[in-house]
Amino acid sequence: MTSCPKQIVHYMHEYLDGDIREEAKKELKFHIETCAECKKHFAELKKTIALVQSASHIEAPVGFTANVLALLPREGKKIGMERWFRNHPFLTAAALFLLLMSGGFASFFSQEDNHFAFTKNSELKVENETVIVPAGTIIEEDLVVKNGNIRIEGSVEGDVTVINGERFMASAGSVTGEIKEIDQLFGRIWYEMKSLFQ
16 A cells, blocks of 8 residues: 555545545546555445444433543642632732731731820820820810820810720810720721821
8 A cells, every 4th residue: 555646545535425536436446456455444444434433323321421520630729719819810909909908007007006195285294194184174176195095184175086095084074076985906997097088
């Protein structure tokens, strides 16, 4: 067959496909009758086609696909997470942004947590990290005390906010605005954000 013309192999395929011309068919028949090697090859091609055609009605058993999938190794959690991150880039970016921002806020507030601070006013008194509004004194502004306490014996015409501390009111003391005590981190973050935008 190696010494036979290449067109004979093409004619074999055309014949088996049913697309051969009549003159090519005659040439193929003549060659097959005279060449034993090509005759054997042509017979093997016919057997192969018959086998493929006879197997076309064979179907896989019921549940074959499910059984094969069940035998495959399970996907690791890491791969599943990586696929989720690739498929949801916006949510991944938003979550990362929130994580970094909350970490930034937490570090900002943890740095500030250590020192005592309050609204400066010449009429206020300070004793051992306690801000005192003396009796008979009127403070006409909002007061903020961080990491300390406030004792109100006089009156405050405004809001009083105590962050990480306590408020004490004397019986004669008064506040015309709101009194807020903020002890939790998220409450403090909310307060700081509102203060930033006001």
